[in-house]
Amino acid sequence: MEAGYAERAGGRESAGGVMRYPNPGKALTIEVDGELWARYPVRTHVVKPGEDLEALVRRYVGGFVRPGDYLFVSEKIVAIAQGRAYPIEAIRPSFWARLLSRFVRKTPHGIGLGSPWTMELAIREAGLARILVAALASALTKPFGIRGVFYRVAGHNVAAIDGPTPYTLPPYNRYAKLPPRAPDGVARRLSGVLGIPVVIVDANDLGVSVLGRSHAEPSDAFVRRVFRDNPLGQGREQTPLCIVRRVGQGLA
Numbered sequence: 001m002e003a004g005y006a007e008r009a010g011g012r013e014s015a016g017g018v019m020r021y022p023n024p025g026k027a028l029t030i031e032v033d034g035e036l037w038a039r040y041p042v043r044t045h046v047v048k049p050g051e052d053l054e055a056l057v058r059r060y061v062g063g064f065v066r067p068g069d070y071l072f073v074s075e076k077i078v079a080i081a082q083g084r085a086y087p088i089e090a091i092r093p094s095f096w097a098r099l100l101s102r103f104v105r106k107t108p109h110g111i112g113l114g115s116p117w118t119m120e121l122a123i124r125e126a127g128l129a130r131i132l133v134a135a136l137a138s139a140l141t142k143p144f145g146i147r148g149v150f151y152r153v154a155g156h157n158v159a160a161i162d163g164p165t166p167y168t169l170p171p172y173n174r175y176a177k178l179p180p181r182a183p184d185g186v187a188r189r190l191s192g193v194l195g196i197p198v199v200i201v202d203a204n205d206l207g208v209s210v211l212g213r214s215h216a217e218p219s220d221a222f223v224r225r226v227f228r229d230n231p232l233g234q235g236r237e238q239t240p241l242c243i244v245r246r247v248g249q250g251l252a
Contacts, residue, residue, distance in 0.1 A: 023041055023231065023232065023237045023239060024237075026229060026230070026231045027229065027231070028040075028231075029247065030225075030226055030228075030229065030231075032222060032225045032226050033225075034249065035246055035248070035249060036246070036247050036248045036249060037226050037244055037245065037246055037247065038243075038244070038245045038246075038247045039072075039226070039227070039231040039242050039243075039244055040064075040242060040243040040244075040245065041231060041232055041237065041239035041241070041242050042060050042061055042239055042240075042241035042242060042243065043060075043237075043238050043239050044056065044060050044077075044238065044239070044240060044241060046169060046238070047077040047080050047081055047240065048080070048081075049080060049081065049082075049083045049085070050081065050083065051080075051081045052081075053073075053077070053078065053081050053186065053189075053190060054189055054190060054193045056077075056081075057071065057073075057190050057193055057194060057198075057241065058193050058194075060241060061194065061241060061243060062193070062194060064243060065194050065195075065196050065243060066196075066245070067195075067196070068196075068245070068246060069196045069243055069244065069245050070196060070197050070198070070199060070218055070243070070244040070245075071190070071191075071194060071196060071197070071198045071199070071241065071242070071243060071244070072198075072199050072200075072201050072203075072223070072227065072232075072241070072242040072244055073187070073190065073198060073199070073200045073201070073240065073241055073242075074200075074201065074202075074203065074232060074240035074241070075160065075179060075180050075183065075200050075201060075202045075211050075212075076162070076172075076177065076240060077240040077241075078180035078183065078186055078200055078212075079177050079178060079179060079180045080172070080177070082180060082181050084177060084178040084179070084180065084181065085172060085175045085176070085177040085178075086117075086121070086175060086176055086177070087171070087174055087175055088117045088164055088174055088175065088176055089174075091117045091120055091121070091176060092120070093116030093117060093119065093120040094120060094123065096119075096123060096128060096131075096132075097116045097117075097119040097120035097122075097123055098116045098119075100113075100119050100131065100135055101113060101114055101115055101116045101118070101119040103135070103139075104119070111162075111163035111164065111165060112161070112162075112163065113158070113161060113163075114163070115163045115164070115176070117163060117164070117176040118161050118162070118163040118176050119131075121161050121176055121177075121178055122154065122158045122161055125155075125157050125158060125161070125178060126154050126155055126157070126158050130153070130154060130155070131154055131158075133153060134149070134150045134151075134153035134154035134158075135150060137149050137150065137153050138150035138153075156179075156209075156211075157178070157179050159209075160178075160179035160202050160209070160211060161176070161177065161178060161179065162176065162177045163176050163177075164176060169238055179202070179211060180200060180211060180212065182212075183200045183211045183212025184212045184213060184214070185212075186200060186212055187199065187200050187212040187213050187214040188214045190214070191214035191215070197213070197214050197215040197217060197218065198213070198214045199212070199213050199214075199218065199223055200212035200213070201223060201227060203227050203230050203232060204230060207224070207228075208223060208224045208227045208228065208230070210223050218244075226244060227242075
């Protein structure tokens with residue numbers, strides 16, 4: 001990966017899109033348990049519904065990966081390719097979606113279920129009864145300072161629902177998205193193409209979750225630590241793939 005780089009705006013990258021330098025404000029390397037790991041973001045075209053993800057990874061990273069590497073894949077492109085992202089104009093929020101979304105705490109890092117469109121997707125995914133039970137459990141426990149009860153009751157798939165945000169790459173800044181379907185199976189198929197472990201991650205500036213994996217390793221704890229600063233970025237970087245490679249010993 002050290003040869004064949006061409007100058008482009010914002011840094012250097014190979015013709016295939018593998019970045020030698022990190023996204024703005026991010027570091028290329030990070031130390032985990034005394035070892036130094038490089039995170040090589042991979043720039044791709046804008047993924048569309050129905051795309052062949054196996055062909056995508058073969059095209060963009062097939063010639064760069066080595067034995068011992070890991071490939072981390074943003075869950076967003078998996079969901080988009082599976083047709084699980086919807087323009088908000090196509091979503092008709094129900095009465096309950098409009099009501100419940102008003103009580104969701106919004107953060108600068110994402111809208112979550114704080115919009116009628118994402119709440120409607122949550123109701124479709126988990127069922128109205130489960131969402132109502134989750135909302136009640138959250139309301140009863142919040143006065144005691146207990147957070148996260150809603151998502152523990154509603155389920156991980158609901159926690160992974162994303163809504164439209166202004167910093168997201170168009171046209172998906174006007175989309176709401178369900179999490180990927182059968183992410184472990186997707187990871188195994190992509191691993192079969194590349195011959196290395198593949199992890200599907202939901203990463204943002206608040207944290208990292210593993211949604212799917214092809215192998216037992218890397219562990220969830222390692223994924224959270226090596227990706228804790230969200231090297232793929234939170235907005236329009238257009239780098240939904242990342243090669244993670246051990247490059248030496250740390251300073252400790």
